[in-house]
Amino acid sequence: MMSITNLQDQYDVVVVGAGPGGMAAALAALRTGVDSVLMVDREVEPGGILNQCIHNGFGLHHFGEELTGPEYAQRFLTDLLDHHIDIATDCYVLDVTPDRLVTLMSPSVGVRQVLAGAVVLAMGARERTRGAIRIPGRRPSGVMTAGLAQKFVNQMGLLPGRRAVILGSGDIGLIMARRMTLEGVEVPGVFEIMPHANGLTRNIVQCLHDFDIPLHLSTTVVEIHGRDRVEKVTVAPVDERLQPDLSRARTIKCDTLLASIGLIPENELSQKLGLRIDPTTAGPVVSSTMETSRDGVFAAGNVVHIHDLVDFVSQEALLAGENAARYVTGRRPPADNIKLNAGTNVASVVPHTISSDREHTVYLRVRHPLEKSWLRLGEVYEKRLRYVVPAEMVSLKVRPRFLEHFHGDSLTIDIVPRDEPGREEM
Amino acid sequence: MSTDNDLQTTQYLCIGCPLGCRLEVDEDPAGDIVEIRGFSCRKGKTFAEREHTDPRRMITTTVGVTGGLWARLPVHATEEMPKHQMWDVIDLLRTVSVTAPVAMGDVVVAGILGSEVDVVASRDMPAADPAA
Ligand SMILES: Cc1cc2nc3c(=O)[nH]c(=O)nc-3n(C[C@H](O)[C@H](O)[C@H](O)COP(=O)(O)OP(=O)(O)OC[C@H]3O[C@@H](n4cnc5c(N)ncnc54)[C@H](O)[C@@H]3O)c2cc1C
Ligand code: SF4
Numbered sequence: 345m346m347s348i349t350n351l352q353d354q355y356d357v358v359v360v361g362a363g364p365g366g367m368a369a370a371l372a373a374l375r376t377g378v379d380s381v382l383m384v385d386r387e388v389e390p391g392g393i394l395n396q397c398i399h400n401g402f403g404l405h406h407f408g409e410e411l412t413g414p415e416y417a418q419r420f421l422t423d424l425l426d427h428h429i430d431i432a433t434d435c436y437v438l439d440v441t442p443d444r445l446v447t448l449m450s451p452s453v454g455v456r457q458v459l460a461g462a463v464v465l466a467m468g469a470r471e472r473t474r475g476a477i478r479i480p481g482r483r484p485s486g487v488m489t490a491g492l493a494q495k496f497v498n499q500m501g502l503l504p505g506r507r508a509v510i511l512g513s514g515d516i517g518l519i520m521a522r523r524m525t526l527e528g529v530e531v532p533g534v535f536e537i538m539p540h541a542n543g544l545t546r547n548i549v550q551c552l553h554d555f556d557i558p559l560h561l562s563t564t565v566v567e568i569h570g571r572d573r574v575e576k577v578t579v580a581p582v583d584e585r586l587q588p589d590l591s592r593a594r595t596i597k598c599d600t601l602l603a604s605i606g607l608i609p610e611n612e613l614s615q616k617l618g619l620r621i622d623p624t625t626a627g628p629v630v631s632s633t634m635e636t637s638r639d640g641v642f643a644a645g646n647v648v649h650i651h652d653l654v655d656f657v658s659q660e661a662l663l664a665g666e667n668a669a670r671y672v673t674g675r676r677p678p679a680d681n682i683k684l685n686a687g688t689n690v691a692s693v694v695p696h697t698i699s700s701d702r703e704h705t706v707y708l709r710v711r712h713p714l715e716k717s718w719l720r721l722g723e724v725y726e727k728r729l730r731y732v733v734p735a736e737m738v739s740l741k742v743r744p745r746f747l748e749h750f751h752g753d754s755l756t757i758d759i760v761p762r763d764e765p766g767r768e769e770m
Numbered sequence: 771m772s773t774d775n776d777l778q779t780t781q782y783l784c785i786g787c788p789l790g791c792r793l794e795v796d797e798d799p800a801g802d803i804v805e806i807r808g809f810s811c812r813k814g815k816t817f818a819e820r821e822h823t824d825p826r827r828m829i830t831t832t833v834g835v836t837g838g839l840w841a842r843l844p845v846h847a848t849e850e851m852p853k854h855q856m857w858d859v860i861d862l863l864r865t866v867s868v869t870a871p872v873a874m875g876d877v878v879v880a881g882i883l884g885s886e887v888d889v890v891a892s893r894d895m896p897a898a899d900p901a902a
Contacts, residue, residue, distance in 0.1 A: 389839065398844035398892060400828045412830055414844050414893035418874055498832055501841030526831060526860050546785035550827060553783070554853065715789070733788045 348430050349452045352380060355430070356672045357665070358446050358460035359383040360437045360613065363392020364654050365466035365645025365661040367420040372665030373464070374427040378672050382430045382458065384437050384448060390424075391417035392468055393646075394654065396495045399519055401546075405655035416654060440465075440617055442638055462640045462668035465614060465628070466661060469607035469646035471516075481567045486574035490520040490604035497523055505600030509577050510534040511565050514735075515543040515652065517604025522551035524602075531557050532596055535579055537564040537586055540713060542735050544652075564588060565601065574599050609647045617641065624692040625649040631680050632698045634664035635671070642668045649694045649707065652737055656707065677702065682747070687758035689714065691734070700747040708738040708757060716762040721746065722755035732759055777804060782821050786813040793818040826850035829859050830892070833878055837897050838870030844892040845878050851887055858883055870897045 356378035359366045362385035370383045389395065394402070397413030404410055407419065435450035444460040471489035486505055494516070496502040508524050510517045513536035521531045534552065539562050541548055552559055560579070566588050567578040580593035609627040611619075620629040620637035627648040628636040635642050644664035645657045670676050680697035684706065691709045698704045708719075710732045719738070720726045725746040732738055738759070777796045784791040791814050796805040803822060809815045820826075828850050832842035851859060859882055868878060872895040879889040 395893075398832060398846075399830050400846060410828070412844060412846055412892040415874065418893050497842075498844060499840045499842055501832075501834065544785075545783060545788060545790040548790075549783050549785050554827070554856075713788075731787065731789050736788055 348432055351382070351430065351432065351448075351453055351456055351458060353457075354459045354461075355380045355382040356461040357381045357464065357668045358444075358458060358462075359464045359466060359665070360440070360446075361385055361392065361466035361468055361645070361647070362387070362390035362431065362433070363466060363468050363645060364394055364417065364420060364657050365468065365647070365664075366390075366392070366464070367417070367424055368658040368661035369464040369466055369642070369644055369665030369668065370429060371420065371424050371427070372662040373462075373669040374424075374429060374665075376666045376669035376673075378461070378669045380430070381427075382432065382460075383424075384432045384435050384446075386434070386436045388434050390421055390431060390433065393491070396491070396498045397519075398498050399523075402654050405653065406658050413654075420658070437613060440613055440641070442617060442641075444640055460640075461672035462642065464661075464664050464668050465636070465641065465643040465647050466645045466664075467610040467613060467647045469609050469650055471603070472606045472608055473603065479565055479568055481569060482571065484568065484570035484572055484574050486570070486600045487568060488600075488602060490516045490602040493600075493602050494520055494523065497527055503527060503529060504602070505529065505574075505598075507532065507598045508600035508602055509565070509579075509596055509598045510602045510604060512536060512604035512606070513538075513541040513543050513548075513559060513561075514604045514606065515547050517602065518543040518547040518551040520602055520604065521557050522555060525555045525557065529600075531555075532598060533558045533560055535560045535563045535565055537562065537582055540733075544735065566590065566593060568601060569595070574601055577601055607646060607650045609650070611647060614643070614647070619643075622692065622696065624686065625694060627694075629696045630694065632695045632702075632704050633667035633670075633677065634660060634695065635667060640668075640671050642671075649692060649709070652735060656737065656739065659705065660707075681753065682750075683754040685754055685756040687720075687756040689717075689732075689759045690757050693757055698742060700744060700750065702744060704742045706740045706742055706757070708740065708759070710734055710738065710759055714759065714761060717759050718762055720758045720760065722750070722752070722757075724750050724755065728762065729759065780822060782818055784809065784814040784817050786811070786817055795819075795822045797822070825853040827853050827856055829856060829889075831860055831863050833863055834867035835872065835895050836867060836869050838872070838895040839898055840895065843868060843872055843878075843895050845889050846892050847882065847887050847889050849887045851882075851885065855883060855885075859889075863889065870895045 357373040359370045394413035394417040402416040439447040493504045507530040576595045580588040642664040644661035680699045684693045713733045782793040793808040830846040835843040876891045
């Protein structure tokens with residue numbers, strides 16, 4: 345598309361990945377005043393996963409209107425192209441060293457190394473595959489992730505099959521149930537192992553109810569049948585311990601199984617770099633400036649933790665890009681002095697540390713749905729929440745005044761039912 | 771739907787927030803709304819009214835594109851359209867094909883199904899080979 349071939353040997357900031365995370369980071373770095381930025385992506389064009397998300401629902405927070413995925417991406421790209429930036433597409437980042445030597449490979453430049461003043465990792469996430477949940481049976485064709493099917497249908501114009509069962513009720517699975525139906529593919533049902541749907545109610549209504557597609561909760565696919573091509577799947581209800589009850593199993597004819605069973609941060613590069621990884625997010629541990637455990641290496645977006653709203657990806661990445669530029673120009677803010685811990689009903693917290701001198705946005709994921717709860721930040725702050733669900737990230741503004749009289753070095757965040765008087769015994 | 775004393779009750783799931791309140795709308799034989807139940811806030815009531823009398827959806831899909839970077843061009847209607855027109859719009863768009871390059875916002879079908887609503891490109895679609 346607009347890939348450059350005359351790479352410099354050195355850049356102030358190199359951004360790995362050109363999804364919404366990478367684009368916002370590059371934009372913020374340029375606005376903060378560095379001279380040279382290189383953004384690299386292995387796809388043929390910038391935009392990341394948004395290019396295949398043709399539905400609307402993006403940008404309500406960031407742009408104040410509902411955009412489709414491609415529109416959201418293009419708005420950022422247009423802003424970016426107002427600045428001087430080098431973009432290398434169709435180009436893999438193979439390696440980043442602790443000294444920030446970045447190895448790239450593409451058909452047009454071959455293998456090249458560039459030295460970066462700071463690096464922003466924005467590689468996004470990849471989908472969990474069937475292997476991750478071990479469904480027994482043969483390996484016929486017709487089994488794929490919902491996101492891959494989305495790319496086939498929305499960009500390449502290929503239909504994955506004629507009758508598709510969907511495993512997993514996350515938003516991607518729901519959106520694909522509608523998309524396949526609109527393309528004339530029959531969708532006999534969506535099967536979810538948990539007792540609750542993982543996607544937004546809006547998607548349950550507009551992607552399933554509108555088309556009379558049944559959603560089977562507490563049910564999973566236990567076997568895939570077929571030699572060369574999927575012929576049918578066996579589904580069975582599960583008990584509270586998620587164990588299938590095979591005596592109530594039944595088979596469903598289909599030629600395609602789309603798995604929408606979650607995203608995992610794409611962290612091969614981070615692992616090679618030896619970054620500290622948080623086992624709860626599967627992404628790098630980051631400070632309040634989105635800096636990882638390596639000096640001058642920043643990260644943002646789905647590579648850090650899985651986001652449900654792209655707007656939050658952009659916000660987080662603007663912060664990462666700004667701080668990468670500050671790192672290069674020697675204008676770093678004071679270091680963090682408070683560690684954040686995930687407490688009761690909190691699965692993960694990002695960032696992992698904050699400082700008491702400025703305002704921070706902290707993102708939390710809960711373990712279980714709760715109506716009417718308290719969100720407590722140690723003993724220093726509490727707020728009422730009307731509801732929490734695992735599918736929606738909770739964001740918390742931590743203001744310096746909360747911490748005026750706090751002299752400890754760590755704070756635990758709990759989300760507890762409102763009728764419960766205090767924190768659970770530790 | 772169920773009938774009780776000539777009232778027809780229809781159920782809806784509120785999409786206003788993750789609480790997902792189960793809403794019920796009672797309608798009398800004249801087709802007027804008599805009662806709305808099940809909401810926990812105003813948003814839910816408004817949603818039930820709208821969903822019962824004039825449900826609308828944002829339509830997004832793709833059309834064919836020749837000579838483009840990709841085989842499909844994502845498009846969307848400029849406004850929400852009545853839900854019952856969705857299939858007609860989709861079926862019509864399935865027959866449409868454009869030629870690259872296309873710019874974001876370009877009108878692909880003007881005034882679809884005789885409405886005031888246009889269907890426009892959701893992105894730029896550059897030609898497959900910029901040199902060509
Ligand atoms: C199917 C689907 C539906 C969604 N629906 C919504 C929605 O309705 N509303 C909403 O707000 N959000 C939605 N989201 C979430 C939102 O799209 C994501 O949170 C967002 O795109 C993440 O941005 P990112 O930049 O972190 O990652 P990505 O968009 O995944 O971008 C990462 C980029 O990095 C590149 N890359 C990775 N590794 C390398 C490497 N080694 N070298 C070079 N390049 C590399 C990839 O090619 C990719 O382009 C959806 C997500 C999906 C998957
Ligand atoms: S009625 Fe109000 S509280 Fe209930 S789901 Fe709708 S918006 Fe949420």
